[in-house]
Amino acid sequence: MSKLVCKKCVLDSEIPGIQINEETGLCHFCATYTPLSSQEKNEYLARIEELFEQYGGKGNYDVVYALSGGKDSSYTLYKLKKDYPFLKVLAVQFDNGFISENAIMNAKKMCEITECDYFQLTIEKKVLYDTFRKAAESYDAFPRFAKYRASDICNICITIIKQKLIEQAILQKAPFIVFAFTAGQSPNPIINLSVNFIQWSRSLFEKQLQKIGIEDKDEIFLLKQEVLESIGENFPSILHPLCLWDYSEDKVLETLLKIGWELPGINDSNSTNCTLNSFACYNHLKKYGFHPYAFDVAGLVRSGEMSREEGLEKINQELSQPLIEEAARKLKLKVKKSQKILVKTESKEITKNTR
Numbered sequence: 001m002s003k004l005v006c007k008k009c010v011l012d013s014e015i016p017g018i019q020i021n022e023e024t025g026l027c028h029f030c031a032t033y034t035p036l037s038s039q040e041k042n043e044y045l046a047r048i049e050e051l052f053e054q055y056g057g058k059g060n061y062d063v064v065y066a067l068s069g070g071k072d073s074s075y076t077l078y079k080l081k082k083d084y085p086f087l088k089v090l091a092v093q094f095d096n097g098f099i100s101e102n103a104i105m106n107a108k109k110m111c112e113i114t115e116c117d118y119f120q121l122t123i124e125k126k127v128l129y130d131t132f133r134k135a136a137e138s139y140d141a142f143p144r145f146a147k148y149r150a151s152d153i154c155n156i157c158i159t160i161i162k163q164k165l166i167e168q169a170i171l172q173k174a175p176f177i178v179f180a181f182t183a184g185q186s187p188n189p190i191i192n193l194s195v196n197f198i199q200w201s202r203s204l205f206e207k208q209l210q211k212i213g214i215e216d217k218d219e220i221f222l223l224k225q226e227v228l229e230s231i232g233e234n235f236p237s238i239l240h241p242l243c244l245w246d247y248s249e250d251k252v253l254e255t256l257l258k259i260g261w262e263l264p265g266i267n268d269s270n271s272t273n274c275t276l277n278s279f280a281c282y283n284h285l286k287k288y289g290f291h292p293y294a295f296d297v298a299g300l301v302r303s304g305e306m307s308r309e310e311g312l313e314k315i316n317q318e319l320s321q322p323l324i325e326e327a328a329r330k331l332k333l334k335v336k337k338s339q340k341i342l343v344k345t346e347s348k349e350i351t352k353n354t355r
Contacts, residue, residue, distance in 0.1 A: 006030055009298035010311040015290045017144060033302050036183075041244045044189045048239060051176070051190075052084055059173030060090075061117070064165050064236075066179045067091040067110065069103030070273035074110045074261050075252045076180035076242045081114040089116040092168060094161050097125040097132075098276035098327065102264040106273075113259055121164055123220055131156060131214055131221070132276065133331040136283045138212040149185070151284035151292040153276065156212075159205050163223040166198060169236040170227050177236050183243040183303040185296050191238040195231055202228065247305045266323070278320040279327035282335075291315040 004013040007025035011018050019028050036044070056062040065080075067073050077091060093099070093107045104120075111118040135141065135152045142155050150158060165177050179186070202223050209216050216222050257263075264273060271277035284292040291297075294315050300306040306314075328335045 006298075008308070009301045010294060010308065010315055011298050015148075015294065016288075017148075027298075029298065030302055035303055036244075044244050045241070047190065048241060048244075049084070051237065051239075052087060055175040056087065059175065060088075061172045061174040062087045063089045063176045063178050064169045064172060064174045065089050065091045065116070066161055066165055066177070067093045067107050067118075068180075068273045069093060069099065069105075069107035069110075070264075070271065071249070071252050071256060071261075072182065072242065073180040073273075074106055074256055076178070077110050077114055077116065078255070078259065079245065080178065080241060081116065089114070090119055090168065090172060090174065091116045092119050092121055092161075092165060094121045094157070094164070096123075096157050096160075096274070096276065097128045097330070098274050100264055100266055100273060100275055102262060102266075103273035106261050106264070109260055119168075121161075123160075127220060129331055131209075131212075133333060134212040134214060136279075136331065136333060139287060141208055141211045147288065147292075148295045149292075151280040152212075152287075153280035153283060154292065156209075157276075159208075160221045163202065163205060163221060166193070166236065167223045167227050170231050173234065175234065175236055177238045179238065179240055180242050181240045182247055182296070182300060183305060185299065186240045186243055189240050189244050191240075193235045193237060195228070195235060198223070198228060198231075198235070247300075249306075266320075275323055276327050278323035279331075282319050282324050 004020035004022065004025075006012065006020055006027035006029075008030040009027060011020075011027045011029065013020045020026070021028075021031060024031065052062065063080075065073075065077060067077055077089070081087065081089065091107065091111050093104065095104070108118055110116075132153050135156045138152055140147070141152055146155050149155075168174070169177050202225075206216065206222055209221065214221075219225065266273075266275060281292055284290075297306065297311045297314050301308050301311040325335060
């Protein structure tokens with residue numbers, strides 16, 4: 001059977017598990033997708049404001065915020081503080097060893113603009129590089145759903161951030177953790193955590209680390225067990241306000257550039273903060289045959305935040321060869337010369353020399 005591409009989003013039948021209905025031309029995600037209405041979004045936003053008013057002011061911080069220094073996280077912090085100026089926010093930036101200098105500068109600048117406290121989470125680069133290398137060399141370390149949402153390298157990085165943000169929220173007695181996830185990345189605006197769920201997610205990540213050959217006995221990556229045991233009765237909630245706001249990349253960039261955020265100068269179509277991203281995408285394409293951002297982009301297209309043409313262009317854009325080679329050098333991995341990856345669109349095949 002020839003490849004079918006969903007008529008609404010960017011997913012195709014050659015991605016494992018994706019089914020395209022030949023009659024409707026829709027993937028099963030688009031066929032069953034019901035977007036949040038304006039009324040539902042407003043109701044969620046009203047609920048978030050109620051939560052801020054009900055639980056704010058009781059801990060050292062109201063919000064522990066995931067700040068990468070990229071466009072989405074910088075914009076979300078700016079709008080969050082603009083809409084809720086009373087919030088006391090601790091912005092945490094994880095330096096994974098590949099964060100650009102501009103991203104660090106932008107993160108600190110956004111904290112100054114929004115009057116938030118800045119905290120940089122650091123881990124020894126040698127340890128991080130070893131972990132990312134093992135993630136790159138692994139296969140199927142993560143379940144299908146996680147593998148669809150990000151590369152193996154990014155899954156490791158993102159989960160470290162989540163573990164340590166929960167840890168910080170418990171230590172700071174902060175009732176909320178906020179991420180800058182779009183509707184394509186997280187359809188659920190409010191996630192109420194429980195001690196059982198936190199423990200389950202910690203145990204799951206520990207097993208995933210073990211699967212790639214990492215024994216985190218010192219809890220460098222994992223939420224520290226003693227911190228979890230001190231949680232008491234007040235569990236933090238995770239909020240995703242960006243998925244409730246009107247979103248467009250052009251609007252986000254326009255707003256940020258006006259207030260002093262600077263373009264990162266990274267030649268990467270999927271990241272404005274991390275120089276490892278191109279290699280992570282290359283590694284994922286090489287192992288699994290589809291772009292790790294396909295599902296996120298499909299979600300943005302499905303929700304109307306990005307046109308289908310823009311989505312197809314985004315996942316078919318050529319990866320940065322210099323960034324791939326630089327990351328491979330740091331991770332002590334070899335990239336085969338003239339390695340070709342086929343990235344297919346609806347009407348043509350694009351052969352990309354990613355080396």
